[in-house]
Amino acid sequence: MxxxxxxxxxxxxxxxxxxxxxxxxxxxxxxxxxxxxxxxxxxxxxxxxxxxxxxxxxxxxxxxxxxxxxxxxxxxxxxxxxxxxxxxxxxxxxxxxxxxxxxxxxxxxLQNAQLIEDFRALRQAAEDMKLFEANPTFFALLLGHILAMEVLAWLIVYLLGPGWVPSALAAAILAVSQAQCWCLQHDLGHASIFRKSRWNQVAQQFVMGQLKYGKKKRRYLPYNHQHLYFFLIGPPLLTLVNFEVENLAYMLVCMQWADLLWAASFYSRFFLSYIPFYGVPGALLLFVAVRVLESHWFVWITQMNHIPKEIGHEKHRDWASSQLAATCNVEPSPFTDWFSGHLNFQIEHHLFPTMPRHNYHKVAPLVKALCAKHGLNYEVKPFLTALVDIVGSLKKSGNVWLDAYLHQ
CATH class of the missing domain: 3.10.120.10 (Cytochrome b5-like heme/steroid binding domain)
Incomplete structure (x- = not known):
């Protein structure tokens, strides 16, 4: 040989x-x-x-x-x-x-060769159905609806004045519009599947599904209470800190000029629109409020499919079963599909990361049939259950860490 x-x-x-x-x-x-x-x-x-x-x-x-x-x-x-x-x-x-x-x-x-063959046949069927081709009209309407939400937020402040209630309503609308904008960028360039989204970047603040900190007697924070302090440093701050600092730096280093131009256009639109109402300090405060609300959306929506699922990096596992073990779906509805940017179809998103989101519902029946044939769990949760499971999973992982810290 x-x-x-x-x-x-x-x-x-x-x-x-x-x-x-x-x-x-x-x-x-x-x-x-x-x-x-x-x-x-x-x-x-x-x-x-x-x-x-x-x-x-x-x-x-x-x-x-x-x-x-x-x-x-x-x-x-x-x-x-x-x-x-x-x-x-x-x-x-x-x-x-x-x-x-x-x-x-x-x-x-030891892998299921028939499962691998069937999954590849499924992917070929999706390609034959042209499910990997984006619909320009869909994304044009998506971009138009993002800009329309920005106009709506400005009109609320323009017509009702810069009081607390109009400002809070405008901030909420802008936060959702920016979340939808993130989904648009996410569609055009999917990041790593195995990284548990952003949470591996804040590993010293949270532990999930791992014993290494406990075994090594590391205690950066009281992880057995992480399900409580999660509400203080998770949803409120992740996007504000991560997106505004790390993402902009990443765009610069990787020379992603289109993303940088879009980000710059948002900053320009935002401050030119709201400085006349609030002045510079007030506009900055509104900007922070928008980012904090957006951070809540990002954490809850992106992690409801991930944190409660398997986190380990098991080797020698076929692609289909590894993705099904790592994520789950959330029951579809017109509101959930829109509000989550179709991230409720996370199984399909993981199996086919380059597939445009508007085709997830078309490939989902094929994935369900594959799972039924091979006895794989195609998990779908109600929306509120998926959100609650985030906190429950953090609590469970924190207790696992504490047991390893005290007894191993």
Whole structure:
């Protein structure tokens, strides 16, 4: 068998990229498994083996996302996140170092090969139904409705004056409009699936589904009470701090000029519209109020599908079952669909992150049928139950941390 490392041994001598036209070295999973270490990452896509060790840090989705698939088959994740596969393959070609031997299975570990085959057939059916194609009219109407909400908020202050009640109502409308704007941007560029949204970035404030802080005797905060202080530092502050600082910095570093232009246009519209009513200090106060209300929307709506679900990063798990374990749906209704920006269809969103949101309800019956065939749990919760489960999950995770902290 062609040499990419020695069977049963360590990484072995590293070879350069495969030469164009030359036969590819073959390897088995036993040779691939050791290459899942920091600075030493291989992965398999469509039975070809790639050395992403150096390139992972430049991966547009982040090294953590692509590194999660180290030493395993990443074919379905590759298809899920990339719309133009031929374009992406140009970046993969220099990283190609071999291919699986003919007698090797496409996936390492005990996986349901029939489930994987059926899921890929489902994805192909969705492609044939053109469910990955965006409807320009839908997004034009969405943008128009966002701007209309901004006009409505301004009219309330213009007609009723800058009192407390009109200001609070305008702030609420602006917060929802900005939440819808975030959904629009989220549609156009989905971030990592495995990161539990923003919560992994505030890990010292909250612990969810993990024992490591307890086992290591770390106590940055009294996590057994996190379901209580969540109301003080979770919904009120996450968007205000994270979006205004980190997201703007990310746009600058990654040179996302379209997003920066849209953000700048909102700031311009906002302050030019409200400084005449409130003055500079009052307009800044209104801006903070809008962001705090938006933060409440962001935390409750995005986390009702995530925090109560499985958080671990289990290896060697097929794409479909891993996504179904990590999230759930919330019962659809005209209000829930609109208010959540269709994020209540989180199962479909995770399985097909590049699918436009207006097609989730079309692919949902196909996903349900797949789950029924293979005995997978397609979980759908009532809206209020999903919100309450956030707090319950925080309390449960906090008690798990406390038990590990005191007894392990």
């Amino acid at each position: 062609g040499g990419i490392g020695e069977p049963g041994g360590g990484p072995g001598p590293r070879e350069g990229p495969a030469q164009a036209g030359a036969p590819l070295p073959t390897c088995c999973w036993e040779q691939i498994r050791p290459h899942d270490q920091p600075g030493d990452k291989w992965l398999v896509i469509e039975r070809r083996v790639y050395d992403i060790s150096r390139w992972a840090q430049r991966h547009p989705g982040g090294s953590r996302l692509i590194g999660h698939h180290g030493a395993e088959d990443a074919t379905d994740a590759f298809h899920a996140f990339h719309q133009d596969l031929n374009f992406v393959r140009k970046f993969l070609q220099p990283l190609l170092i071999g291919e699986l031997a003919p007698e090797e299975p496409s996936q390492d570990g």
